[in-house]
Amino acid sequence: MVVAESKPIEEILAMVADFDKILLTGCKGCVTVCNAGGQKEVGILASALKIARKKEGREIEIEEITLERQCDPEYIDQLEEPIAKNNYDAVLSMACSVGPQYIANRYEDTLVYPCLNTTFIGGALEHGVWAEFCQACGSCGIHNFGALCPIARCAKSLLNGPCGGSAGGKCEISPETDCVWHLIYERMSRLGQLDKMANVVMFKDWTTSRDGGPRKIVREDLKQ
Amino acid sequence: MKAGSHLEKMFAAGHFAVTGELGPPRGADAGHIHEKAKYLKGIVESVNVTDNQTAVVRMASMAVCRLLLDMGIEPNLQMVCRDRNRLAIQADLLGASALGIKNVLCLSGDHQKFGDHPQAKNVFDIDSMQLIATCKKLRDEGKLINDHECEGVPQYFIGAAVNPFADPFDFRVTRLAKKIKAGVDFLQTQCIYNMEKFRTYIQQANDLGLTEKCYIMAGITPLKSVGMARYMQKFVPGLDVPEDYIERLKGVDKKKQGDEGIKIAIEQIQEVKEMKGIAGVHVMAIEWEERVEEIVSGAGLLPRPEVS
Numbered sequence: 306m307v308v309a310e311s312k313p314i315e316e317i318l319a320m321v322a323d324f325d326k327i328l329l330t331g332c333k334g335c336v337t338v339c340n341a342g343g344q345k346e347v348g349i350l351a352s353a354l355k356i357a358r359k360k361e362g363r364e365i366e367i368e369e370i371t372l373e374r375q376c377d378p379e380y381i382d383q384l385e386e387p388i389a390k391n392n393y394d395a396v397l398s399m400a401c402s403v404g405p406q407y408i409a410n411r412y413e414d415t416l417v418y419p420c421l422n423t424t425f426i427g428g429a430l431e432h433g434v435w436a437e438f439c440q441a442c443g444s445c446g447i448h449n450f451g452a453l454c455p456i457a458r459c460a461k462s463l464l465n466g467p468c469g470g471s472a473g474g475k476c477e478i479s480p481e482t483d484c485v486w487h488l489i490y491e492r493m494s495r496l497g498q499l500d501k502m503a504n505v506v507m508f509k510d511w512t513t514s515r516d517g518g519p520r521k522i523v524r525e526d527l528k529q
Numbered sequence: 530m531k532a533g534s535h536l537e538k539m540f541a542a543g544h545f546a547v548t549g550e551l552g553p554p555r556g557a558d559a560g561h562i563h564e565k566a567k568y569l570k571g572i573v574e575s576v577n578v579t580d581n582q583t584a585v586v587r588m589a590s591m592a593v594c595r596l597l598l599d600m601g602i603e604p605n606l607q608m609v610c611r612d613r614n615r616l617a618i619q620a621d622l623l624g625a626s627a628l629g630i631k632n633v634l635c636l637s638g639d640h641q642k643f644g645d646h647p648q649a650k651n652v653f654d655i656d657s658m659q660l661i662a663t664c665k666k667l668r669d670e671g672k673l674i675n676d677h678e679c680e681g682v683p684q685y686f687i688g689a690a691v692n693p694f695a696d697p698f699d700f701r702v703t704r705l706a707k708k709i710k711a712g713v714d715f716l717q718t719q720c721i722y723n724m725e726k727f728r729t730y731i732q733q734a735n736d737l738g739l740t741e742k743c744y745i746m747a748g749i750t751p752l753k754s755v756g757m758a759r760y761m762q763k764f765v766p767g768l769d770v771p772e773d774y775i776e777r778l779k780g781v782d783k784k785k786q787g788d789e790g791i792k793i794a795i796e797q798i799q800e801v802k803e804m805k806g807i808a809g810v811h812v813m814a815i816e817w818e819e820r821v822e823e824i825v826s827g828a829g830l831l832p833r834p835e836v837s
Contacts, residue, residue: 465658469692470766477766478642505711
């Protein structure tokens, strides 16, 4: 899933400093799963903003709505009525950055702000801990690396084994970061595939990654 | 001869080779280069010029290499994959050859997190292994990565680094073998302090016949003080400084710790010189160029042999 985290409350307060009435929108997709922008978090942020503004002596009116998904035009349409009726100063999105962009695209005259920092494609390691697993290079080859991704999980995206900074299974950038190449080595050793690690992996073609420009998938079989 | 560099000739003639290292300044002062490099002239075969080492911005390695050539010193151009993509890397490699640079050292590069611009975007379009392959393809096939033929084929003696002390240890010799497969001609090791582990590593390389396929130079960095030794032991990932050396430095007067460090370096050189599979030493006297002569001389390696 897409993993995101809340921006600091101070940054969000600065965004809405000039506003008296806003719509705060959550998303029931990935950001609900990673506890960053679901219905519950929308409620918490709305309360925090109201309390802070009350303290400043300038109350703010906040309406809350959590959509099924914000990365789908069908659900973004559901904002049409509240936006038309209520004359909000701005709409804030607690989805990953796709959400606010969809809202901006659909409602041309509406100011839109993101409340989250979209962080990575990853998963939970334990309750309250998430880590990055994929960089969306667009050409998956993890089966060559014991089904672990060196592009996303090696700090230098190396393709030919651990660099000289790998120590005790940890990456040189931080003792908190696993050296994915150490993990790859251990796994391939267990699988009896160490001979594969002796091959020189040549240049990666990055055209399918972000380097090829913004990406789009067209499925003719599904298009209407 | 692959490139006909002085370093290559020394190896080819069967001499135990010596290389040095020079870190460019954090500024535009060419005088700084002259000041440091004069201590290395005639003492070592060639001098590595670091490339934004530890991810700190410094004068460009290629420019400093050219300054060294003007001083009559042969440079080893260090090149890291952190700061440039395959377009820039190949352009720089072609330019380096045009400037008369014949030795290239292919490195991944320290992560920018450690440097003076941690906010920078890194590149790592290709890795050090692929950089070796790039140099080889340019030299042996006269072709760029995209198979485009070069007008004017560059000649390099291709080098790289290996760290016998990083983990997982059992993979380290495989990585050395991969660098040979990719096309490396010579290798310089990370600073050696744990001699026992180094012996095991070289034994493994000998057993696989790898030391006959490329020239391996043992990395030697003299310890200036107990403080430096502790720092390297604790904070430099992939470095292994045994407690014995620290105890030895502690055993002498503080003002004499540097001299003791030099003594240790000399003993290390004498030790590795006797090891099968070691073709030379790479002396990295960090900000201590003026003591290199003493080290090389102390190890009985001066005067340097003449080759033509």
